[in-house]
Amino acid sequence: MTGDPIARNGLSPRFWEKKPLAKMSQKEWEALCDGCGKCCLNKLEDEDSGEVALTRVACRLLDDATCRCAHYDTRHHFVPDCIVLRPDNLDTHAYWMPETCAYRLLWQGKPLPEWHPLLTGTAQSVHDAGISVQGWTLSEFDIPEDEWEEHIIEEPT
Ligand code: SF4
Numbered sequence: 001m002t003g004d005p006i007a008r009n010g011l012s013p014r015f016w017e018k019k020p021l022a023k024m025s026q027k028e029w030e031a032l033c034d035g036c037g038k039c040c041l042n043k044l045e046d047e048d049s050g051e052v053a054l055t056r057v058a059c060r061l062l063d064d065a066t067c068r069c070a071h072y073d074t075r076h077h078f079v080p081d082c083i084v085l086r087p088d089n090l091d092t093h094a095y096w097m098p099e100t101c102a103y104r105l106l107w108q109g110k111p112l113p114e115w116h117p118l119l120t121g122t123a124q125s126v127h128d129a130g131i132s133v134q135g136w137t138l139s140e141f142d143i144p145e146d147e148w149e150e151h152i153i154e155e156p157t
């Protein structure tokens, strides 16, 4: 697989259908990410109903051309509360994660979508399917938090 920022070479075919999430190697776990960038959009949570609304206002470190974190390895220096997703904390986080997120889908016992890079062999397929955040986010540097409500969107699915 060329041009994919996530290492997906050398993995067993359709390993995600054969292994539970908790048994995956670190490489397999990382390879599940489709690179959509939707988890890096800011959300608004209603304290009473628990409902989560997605906004187009992205984390300061998101590069919306690539849909990748600009400083993934050192991100906690800049964004201390960025979640490190693991098999043992999916229960806690699945409710706010994007509907198409591979971690959420597998946690729900659902298959990966046909545009997932593990199935198509190219990272571009998530952008071509219109699922990623490529080119349409606003930076939280430019939008104060009290205006995020004006930028609520429907999740592209
Ligand atoms: S929403 Fe899920 S699949 Fe998409 S970038 Fe985030 S972790 Fe990866």
Ligand code: SF4
Pocket (backbone or CB within 6 Å): 039, 040, 059, 060, 061, 062, 063, 068, 069, 070, 071, 072, 075, 079, 082, 083
């Ligand atoms: S720090 Fe990086 S990985 Fe975390 S939400 Fe921001 S852009 Fe996404």
